[in-house]
Amino acid sequence: MLARLLFSSLLIASQIRAQHITFLQTQNDTWNSTFELTSQQLVNVNFSDTQATNLEIAVNFERSNWALGSATQDDFYKAPANTSSLPAGSVIKVQYFVNTTSFALPPNTALSRLSYTTKNLLNDTIPASAYILWPYLPLTYPNLSSPRPGTNSSKFPVVAWAHGSSGVFAECGPSNLRNLESQYSAPYELALSGYVVIGPDYQGLGTNQSFDGSEIAHPYLVGSAAADDLFYAVQAAQSAFAARLSKEFVIMGHSQGGSAAWASAIRQHNTPVDGYLGSIAASPSTNLSGLITALGQALPPLLPMLGTQAIKALQPNFNISRLLTAEGQSRYQLAKDISMCNSAAGELLADFPTSDRGALLHPNWTTVPEVADFFGATAGPGTLPISGPLLVLQGTSDLVVPYQFTDAAVAQTCAINNGRGVHYAKFAGVTHVPVLYASRRIWLDFLTNRFSTVGNVTTSRTCVTVNHTSLPFPVENYQRELGHRLELNTQSYQQGRLGF
Structure with a gap:
């Protein structure tokens, strides 16, 4: 009897669905962007047909990952002039509920976007942007407190996520990318594990104009600037969502963001913020000038090209001709004009082997005073308490x-x-981004420990280094690099769903 009822209900449901069937489309094998270089741009950079095609493909790849269109055309990223007097850490605007259908998010996660104020390297207050990723069932810890005394807060635990290099121009802000740039490497895993994730774009990304319309240059690899962005984003989010967020928070980052997380620990030493519980720094950039010296002729030319924006953040009137050759300047200007990010930037310079850096950079470019200042600004991790x-x-x-x-x-x-103060975990045979996957259990345990001990008297533990090797098989049996990218599901068959 039960079987007949089940069959009958499925039959009726299938008949109802049949009345609303629409034609399926094939899985998209193109992109929703149709960017092409102009004839003038081609003349300026002297590209071959192959180079031009490759760059256009890379740019269209990047732009097809825009969730809501160009950041430069999105009013969310424009700060009203009447907010210029707000102190750092203030809320400018909040999108409480972002339509997630254009994002490639895990099921049952919600998304908000936040515009707030931060400080640049010249100590000016500027606007910045961030996203907030909400879990369906946040973790609960008994001793978490509200960011505002007297607020009836649900006290959901907060992790501020510092992303790795995404680029240096407006379109490279994770809050406007379908997969929030870092996807399952950390922010998605954090949310699925029950943490509210606050992800700053970093100053100059997403929001790239100040209150008066002037350019905000992204201080690439300057950890202290990113640390300010992280602390002020947390402060603004706690103000905007005082009834939902805890005062307590942990900062976590990878690569460029790893340097930012480390710089946050330095910032906390110098300027303590109540509620800070610690930092996690994965694959952190720690000694840029030393790395450049060690790489020598093997230095990828992309690095100083990206660093040009950071020098502009330190010295707005810096003449890039002191660093870049005429060819280098034309490539940089094209990158800036079309706001290209990492994928396209690599293609922009693909015709320059590392042994031919002279085509882009002046000899002895590292001795230019402003470049030396940039190196000094990136120092910090490993040199300060x-x-x-x-x-x-x-x-x-x-x-x-x-x-x-x-x-x-x-x-x-x-x-x-x-x-005291550092737990160093090393992973044999593991590469740059995959270290976040190999170490997942360890950083989740760290978070559990930090939030569980709120209210208890603790001291920084003795420094320790732990070497990890793959178990149960040798490392060569494990997937070495990322073998996937997220894609937006638009057709029912892509989801592999049954009819009931």
């Missing part, structure tokens, strides 16, 4: 951030901190 605990994650097969530099920065920090 921190407020612990700091969890550092590093793969020994990382070619972007060689582990020897992280080893040295950890050792120096422990010496400065009298042997």
Whole structure:
């Protein structure tokens, strides 16, 4: 009897659905962007047909990941002039509920976007942007407190996520990308594990104009600026969502964001913020000038090209001709004009082998005073005391951030901190981004520990280094790099759903 009822209900449901069937479309094998270089742009950069085609493909790839269109055309990223007097950490505007159908998010996660104020390297207050990722069932910890005394807060635990290099122009802000740039490497995993994730774009990304319309240059790899963005984004989010967020928070980041997380521990030592519980720095950039010296002729030309924006953040009137050749200037100007990000920037310089940097950079470019200032601004991790605990994650097969530099920065920090404050976890045979996947259990345990001990008297633990190897198989049996990218599901068959 039950079987007949079930069959009958399915039959009726199928008949109802049949009345509303529409034609399916094939899985998209193109992109929703049709960018083409102009004839003048082609003349300016002297591209071959192959180079031009490759760059157009890369730009269209990037633009097809825009969730809501160009950031430069989105009013959300424009700060009203009448908000210029707000102090750093203030809310400018909030999109409480962003339509997630244009984002490639995990099911049962919600998204907000936040415009707020931060400080630039010249100590001016400027606007910035961030996203907030909400779990369906947030974790609960008994001793978490409200960001505002007297507020009836649900006290959901907060993790501020510092993303890795995404680019240096407006369109590279994660809050306008379908997969929020870092996807399952951390922010999605954090939300699915029950944490509210606050993800700043960083100043100059997403929001790239100040209150008066002037350009905000992104201070690429300057950890102290990103640390300000993280703390002020948390402060603004806690103000906007005082009834939902805890005062307590942890900062976590990878690569460029790893440097930002480490710089946050330094910032906390110098300017303590109530509620800060610690930082997690994965594959952190720690010694840029030393890395450039060590790489020598093997230095990727993309690095100084991106660094040009950071120099402009430090010295707005810097003449880039002192750093870049005429060819380098034309490539940089094209990158800026079309707001290209990492994928396209790589194609922009694909015809320049590392051994031919002279085509883009002047000889002895590292001795230009403004460049030296930039190197000085990126210093910090490994040279200054921190407020612990700091969890550092590093793969020994990382070619972007060689582990020897992280080893040295950890050792120096422990010496400065009298042997306390750093837990260093190394992963044999693991590369740059995959270290976040290999170490997932460890950083989730760290978060549990930090939020569970709120209210208890704790001291920074003795520095320790733990070497991890793959279990139960040798590392060569494991997937080495990311083998996937997220795609927006638009057709029912892509979701593999049954009819009931």
